[in-house]
Amino acid sequence: MTSSVRTDSHETVLILDFGSQYSHSIARRLRECKVHSIVLPFDRSLEEIKSIQPKGIILSGGPGSVYEHSAPHTWKQIFELGIPILGICYGLQEIAYQLGGQVARGTKYEYGHAMLTVIEQSDLFRDVPSTFTVWMSHGDLVTELPPSTVPIAKTDNCSFAAIYMKPYLYGLQFHPEVTHTEFGLQILRNFVVHICHCRCDWTMEDFSENAIASIRQRVGSAKVIGAVSGGVDSTVAAVLTSRAIGNQFEAVLVDNGLLRKDEASQVIHRLRDTCGVQLRYVDAASRFLQLLQGVVDPEEKRKVIGKTFVEVFEKEAKSSDASFLLQGTLYPDVIESSSHLGPSVTIKTHHNVGGLPEKMNLKLLEPLRDLFKDEVRELGTLLGIPEESIYRHPFPGPGLAIRIIGQVDEQRLEILRHADSIYIEELKRANLYRCISQAFAVLLPVKAVGVMGDSRSYEDVIALRAVETVDYMTARWYSIPSSVLERVSSRIVNEVNGVNRVVYDITSKPPATIEWE
Structure with a gap:
């Protein structure tokens, strides 16, 4: 490549x-x-x-x-x-x-x-x-x-x-x-x-200038529809593309029903109001959740979500006469979705790489696919994007579907949204959010016995994950102070209906991946 x-x-x-x-x-x-x-x-x-x-x-x-x-x-x-x-x-x-x-x-x-x-x-x-x-x-x-x-x-x-x-x-x-x-x-x-006696004079400014020129050359007079989520990858890709081709680009936010608490409204505010990106909102939650009924295998989840994601975008693209689909694909997405001899061993399929259907009506535009997360943040700073967007923790394209192990439904989504919101809120309160590269909650497919209000309970288990990494190819679990973990656990068990146990994942990558699915 x-x-x-x-x-x-x-x-x-x-x-x-x-x-x-x-x-x-x-x-x-x-x-x-x-x-x-x-x-x-x-x-x-x-x-x-x-x-x-x-x-x-x-x-x-x-x-x-x-x-x-x-x-x-x-x-x-x-x-x-x-x-x-x-x-x-x-x-x-x-x-x-x-x-x-x-x-x-x-x-x-x-x-x-x-x-x-x-x-x-x-x-x-x-x-x-x-x-x-x-x-x-x-x-x-x-x-x-x-x-x-x-x-x-x-x-x-x-x-x-x-x-x-x-x-x-x-x-x-x-x-x-x-x-x-x-x-x-x-x-x-x-x-x-x-x-090699290299001069060492290549910078992110060079990448930005050449990426803008490359986008203009490839797109020509065609229109581009942007796959945006509010994360740093899609935000930087959207701003970069907007700089390159102006009103030939339109960003579209698809609400797949798998977003975190209040995420859709926050994304609209950040992209439209703060970054000045043209944005269209599409509510497709019921369609995604219906297609995910009975799907528990993580690879199948990714493929269902990826296929549906593109189908929704193709429909939106027809109304805007777009020829290209913008995605914020990064290299860790690409390398983990490749297979030998082409060339690396497959770890998991990413929704915007291997999860795409073989035949698409849109050509892909992926200007960030050779960059790592820290480089994307550097590029975002260069483009003048606010820190709130640049340092937002990564959120996978399949969303909470791959942070719910097993069946995905509205009730389990609500449990996970609430628990995850508490977790992130407490990390920010403890000034740990920027120290951690990625943190999130996972809803496990098991129940545990507990005692709540002097009565026996048999409820769900939440796992907490936090890692520090530079390139997202390797990562170490983050040692959150026990006092913070205790506060997070107490709040989740007391405030989230249906949860009576919280565990903390202390596995690095490798051997684990960052996400659980």
Whole structure:
């Protein structure tokens, strides 16, 4: 997949994607270094790779094994281009395999933190300590290095945790792109600055200018109808598109009956009154809830909601003669909905990616699909969008349907709306809302025995979730003070009819996802 915005005036580092869940985290890290990057599938033609004229190439990780018959491989000729190359995890093994080394299954799968020891200094490890913690995620190991290659770092379980071949070839068995690796950003900065010699002059202003130009070029004189929810993604996408094509764009808010408490009125106020976006409100709640009757599988929920969502928009688009549907799709949506070999393993279908029907009457416009959440917020600030919208916690397209585990109906929706409202209200009161990346309540498909008013109760259970993250590809559960959790729990049990127990989710991503469904 290529970047949606590209400018030839900036130097580019090319990332060849072998199916890692973290491939675009590499691109995001390079942007922090102010380096323009493009992500392409591993099997793009050698001619296309050359035409980009990259200053450097990064080979991503991936779920495959290089020695398997069906393993993905890039062109061996890229190692003869005289361009600096960095292989990460599978990328390191690809370098070894292609250039005469040996790769084999390890005695155990290594996942999690490991202590790295630098055994030979190089430009890649400039300004990092001799020992530090890295993040491992691999089952295979390089057992024999290619000729003229030397190890430059090791761990207790990996003799070739980092390698170097003069004058431009490097490999890492660990993942510098994830936040779990100490000094990971410095290592990537060393690669693009001291090895690729990039100028590091690409900024979000460049993205904004080129995104606006790209929208204008693609849309031409056609009209665009915008899928907006009031979240930062759709808000930024709407304002960006409005800046690009003016009155050719109209935003539409579809109330699917799965919104949070008072959300529709709040969204209308923010977008129409504060941001000045043309907005049409469509009440389709009864249609969505009717189609969700009896649906309990989360993937089926997403597909039902996604299909209905597009059908409603197609109907609205006909009345406005629109040719394009705007969506605030981000890269975490895309990568979690992809599948190997195309290229990453499917985790879940996102309503605005894999949940779309195969045939649509509208062409998709997704100007943010190469960005991560923090980058979208940076872009929103650049566009002058108020902080209330920019720092609003993410809310999934399928809404409360995937925060109700099991059957979705109006009664269960009302229980969850009330509990979630109390939770968010107390987080804001404790000045924790901006410290947390995403917080929400979940209604579980179980009941618990309790004692309320000296009588036995048998009521629903609410789970609370709060995480902190930068890129939403990995996340840590947030340690909310016990006094706040106690206040939230007490209020929910006393104020929400039908709930007698509250639990707190302390699972990070991975192994969990942020949402429960």
